[in-house]
Amino acid sequence: MTISLTTLHSREHDLSSGEAQLRILEKAPVDADFNKRLDAIGLAPLMPTQIQILQVNVGKMCNMTCSHCHVDAGPDRTEIMTRETMEECLHAAQSSGITTVDITGGAPELNPNFYWFVEQLSAQGVHIIDRCNLTILLTGPHKNTAAFLAKHHVEIVCSLPHYRKTSTDAQRGDGTYDQSIQALRMLNDLGYGQGNEELKLTLVTNPVGAFLPPSQSSIEDEWKHELHRNFGITFDRLYTITNMPISRFLEWLVSTGNLVDYMQRLLDAYNPIAAAKVMCRNTISVGWDGMLYDCDFNQMLEMPLNSIARPHISDFDANALKRRTIRTASHCFGCTAGAGSSCSGSVT
Amino acid sequence: MNPYFDKSELKKFGEIGKNVPHLAEKFFDWYNEVFKDGALSEREKALIALAVAHATQCPYCIDAYTTACLEKGSDLDQMTEAVHVASAIKGGACLIHGVQMRGHAERLGM
Incomplete structure (x- = not known):
């Protein structure tokens, strides 16, 4: 999977805008009418079930530039959530029965207020997830981060494309695998x-x-067996997640001529059972600037919430959010293919 | 040009059941059952299928089981090793017939 390991943003690429991405997806010659599929099973328009998870994107800055990144994160990204917005997230979580706060980025640890945010969430008693790229834990300024996360009982959800080196480095850059193994140890x-x-x-x-x-x-x-056999590493569970046809992965699909076949693969594998369990039905995604979205993917496509006058964390209203309709487009087939896919792995 | 192998034809495999459908149904039921997790994992079975696809040199099967191996979680090193296994067996099967050649030659020779 060879691609230029720089952000779309730094290259001023057309696909750095959500609108351009949606345009490309709409033009693909496949029958990717997601709403029609939902209609056939009585799920259109898609509505939330309940709001249990607040997924907070605390910034797009990252020490890595992975080839498939749906955030277009990288070292050049300067969008970072302020402490004030984090305070609004804390308030929203506390006042609405949110059980899990899922912190993502970029590399969330690069936000200077990340540690403060985790401490506050820990005091509130919610389940905290840190979506960690592993390599950040080895960098000088963050060498105590792992111990900090352990102290606050933060679940670490970390990326490792494969238990072997070749594929991991192909997707995340040379040297990533060895660093990831070191961080896991x-x-x-x-x-x-x-x-x-x-x-x-x-x-x-x-x-x-x-x-x-x-x-x-x-x-x-098999993953557990192989990582233990080769390195003595143990872990609790594995999530398998489908690549969304957006952002840098979309760029790769287009540049390699894979877009149409990939979209067709997603469509052929459409699973109505997975459609009923998509994560946007129980999650609200918060952007670095406090804007609210149905999911992290809609956030990156710049598709703010429907039916909400001011979709911002400062106006968080769980009851109004439960009554909204969820925005869908053809990228949603990424969440309904096969066993389904979500930030918590497969859904069926 | 109308090549004999056209990868888009693979999607029409099910059409074989337009005639004698009860046999096709039996075949596809059994086929699908074979590849489920059992004593061997789905991933291991896909690697075996990939190796056999190369040994039988079926381009449809090579495409299908290359995708299947990737989707079951194998990487290119593992898939390449599987192809080497098939090649080694094919090569060995050829070479072992050299024993027959030698026996026949010994019978004919002085």
């Missing part, structure tokens, strides 16, 4: 990934190319 030493509910270590694998991910249940044991 460090997390194991802190007690992560050993069956302790308070120190949960979850690995995430994305396909390294234009194909669907493996079955989570079928592959998890």
Whole structure:
């Protein structure tokens, strides 16, 4: 999977805008009418079930520039959530029965207020997830981050495309695999990934190319066996996540001529059972500037919430959010292919 | 040009059941059952299929099981090793017949 490891943003690429991405997807010669599929199973318009998870994107800055990144994150991105917006997130979580706050980025740890935010969430008693790229844990300024996360019982959900080196480095850059292994060992030493509910270590694998991910249940044991056999590493669970045809992965699909076949693959694998369980039905996504979205993907496509006068965290109203309709487009087939896909892995 | 192998034809495999459908149904039911997780994982079975696809040199099967191997979680190193296994067996199967050649030659020779 060879692609220029720089952000679309830094190259001033057309696809750095959500509108341009949607335009490309709409033009693809496939029958990708997601709403029609929902209508056929009585789910249109798509509505939330409940709001349990607040997924907070605290910034697009990242120490890495992975080839499939749907955020177009990288070292040049300066969009960072302020402490004031984090305070609004804390208030929203506390006042609305949110059970999980899922912190994502970029590399969330690069936000200077990340540590303060985790401390506040920890005091509120919600389940905290840090979506961690692993390599950040080895950098000088963040060498104590892993211990900090352990102290606050933060679940670490980290990316590792494959338990072997070739695919991992192909997607995330040379040297990533060795650093990831080193970071996983460090997390194991802190007690992560050993069956302790308070120190949960979850690995995430994305396909390294234009194909669907493996079955989570079928592959998890093998991952555990191989990482333990080769490195003595243990972890608690594996998520398999489908690559969304947006942002840098979309750029790769277009530049390699894979877009139409990939979209057709997603359409052919459409699973109505997964459609009923998509994550946007129980999650609200918060952008770095406090804007609210149905999911992280809609956030990156700049598709703010429907039916909400001011979709911003400062006006968070759980009851109004439960009554909204969820915005869909052809990228949503990424969440309904095969066993379904979400930020918590497969959904069926 | 109308090449004999056209990868888009693979999607029409099910059409074989337009005639004698009960046999096609039996075949596809059995086929689908074969590739489910069992004593071997789906990933291991896809690697075996990839190797056999090369040994039988079926381009449809090579495309199908290249995708299947990737989607079951194999990487290119593992898939390449599977093809080497098929090649080694094919090569060995050829070479072992050299014993027959030698026996026959010994019978004919002085």
